[in-house]
Amino acid sequence: xxxxxxxxxxxxxxxxxxxxxxxxxxxxxxxxxxxxxxxxxxxxxxxxxxxxxxxxxxxxxxxxxxx
Numbered sequence: 001x002x003x004x005x006x007x008x009x010x011x012x013x014x015x016x017x018x019x020x021x022x023x024x025x026x027x028x029x030x031x032x033x034x035x036x037x038x039x040x041x042x043x044x045x046x047x048x049x050x051x052x053x054x055x056x057x058x059x060x061x062x063x064x065x066x067x
Contacts, residue, residue, distance in 0.1 A: 018043075
């Protein structure tokens with residue numbers, strides 16, 4: 001398992017845990033609901049940003065190898 005898959009697996013576990021709280025109705029206040037939604041959005045953003053950064057690095061390495 002490479003670094004990307006390990007990182008995504010960790011983020012996915014946290015996403016699933018937070019999503020389960022919302023789906024199961026275990027949120028007892030609006031403040032907690034807002035916090036969990038913010039965490040979910042942040043985790044999704046982290047996954048997207050990491051993926052874009054990693055793709056950019058791979059492209060740079062491939063360009064250097066071609067030269």
